[in-house]
Amino acid sequence: MAGEHNVPDLESQIRAWQATTALVYTMSLHCAVELGIPDIVNEAPATPLRVSRIAAALRSTGPPPDASVLHRLMRFLAHKGVFAECLDPTTGEPAYAPTLISRWFSRRSELSLASVVLLQKWGFQASPWHDLAERAVLRRRGSKHGKQDLWAITAAEPEYSAAFNAAMVGMSSIAMRAVTAVYKSGFEEIRTLVDVGGGTGAVLKAITELCPSVRGINFDLPHVVAAAPECPRVEHVGGSMFDGIPAGDAIFMKLVLLCFDDKDCLRILKNCQKVIQQKSGKLIIVDNRGGRVGDRQRRLSGRHEENI
Ligand SMILES: C[S@@+](CC[C@H](N)C(=O)[O-])C[C@H]1O[C@@H](n2cnc3c(N)ncnc32)[C@H](O)[C@@H]1O
Structure with missing residues (x-):
């Protein structure tokens, strides 16, 4: 001892x-x-x-x-x-x-x-961490911060929404460098690409700049697309993916499915299925992927933090 x-x-x-x-x-x-x-x-x-x-x-x-x-x-x-x-x-x-x-x-x-x-300075971002045990692990109802609907908060708090969207743009600039480096040819054969939950359109801006033959539809909640900057060959459409999704040859979704539980993911995927051609349509998902324990890339990438 x-x-x-x-x-x-x-x-x-x-x-x-x-x-x-x-x-x-x-x-x-x-x-x-x-x-x-x-x-x-x-x-x-x-x-x-x-x-x-x-x-x-x-x-x-x-x-x-x-x-x-x-x-x-x-x-x-x-x-x-x-x-x-x-x-x-x-x-x-x-x-x-x-x-x-x-x-x-x-x-x-x-x-x-x-x-x-x-x-990180926003209370909406930091406060749920103070209640992780009660709210997330023990799933106790009525815990101090309750289950927060992030999208209701972004709709009610324009300044936080702007900060959230800016963070998504920052992350997208980094991620899209890597995605387009390996998948440019996959985008080139698409005429109309719908980015579901596309935020303020940074992803479609990157793809349409790289592939001039692609036209984009950036689909997100109305308060998000209202703040989206204009971009050549990209149309911003407001709505909820639970109600329906605009049609295109292909659908793109980045960092969207991880925001929802399995039941909601199924509803979103079924709505995608309704609007893409069964044989020629494409659904491109860019999301966090679970790696093997000890996987160096996974340890380095900090994905454990994001998964919590
Ligand atoms: C984590 S962000 C990802 C944004 C973007 N895909 C990216 O990678 O930068 C999730 C996006 O889904 C949008 N979203 C949430 N609920 C939605 C809904 N019901 N219909 C459409 N978009 C929704 C949010 O407004 C937000 O822009």
Whole structure:
């Protein structure tokens, strides 16, 4: 017993502390992205940047930051590998440089997770986690946050809806690079492609830009398509996929089925079946896929988190 908590146990204790305080990482990252720090560090003409330089950049667009807190924030994110920390050769002060990870958090990067990080500030996004045991695992009715209908919330809260849609656009830009790299020829033979639950149309924009012969119908809830930007050869149609789906040669669905239980997925798939040609029609589904335990790609991809 005496040996149980001595040096060999330090590694597990450190990992236990990291798990206990994991929220600090997510919210510190959120803070940095909200302030635009990854953009400041990534776009600096000469790096590494001392904290005083980062503070000056923040001061140029807002109130003066607390340099001591900013220093601790940068040190923590460097410890996590988001930034690289070194010592400024002239002053000996810590200075920060971009890393491959920090580039994913630049708001101005073409491929960026910044909009996904920014979604964390919304209570609608964070509050269900406080009630995971009661609400999801034990399925107790009347638990503090109840079963939330995410789509009713996005309909009632336009600002949250805009943040949610922006996060979907951010994720789609990344995913569609990978999808079109392996499946361009699959899209080229389609005349009308219907994206069911297509959000504000980022997926169809990527496909129609790549395949000029394809016309798209972006189908989503009315309040979502009302906020969708115009896009050549893409028509936005509002409605519910439980009532019916516009017809096309092929239907595309990305990150949609995982939002619903099996019963609702069957209703959606039956509605898809009604509108696609039995022999020549196509249903293209892009979703999270369960991998084998220990699968390296799956461990790296963080899909376990998304599945919860
Ligand atoms: C997780 S998002 C995925 C968005 C998009 N497919 C993407 O990958 O970026 C799910 C989408 O389904 C839409 N949705 C939810 N219920 C719907 C319904 N009944 N009919 C049509 N769209 C719906 C939501 O508004 C949201 O845009």
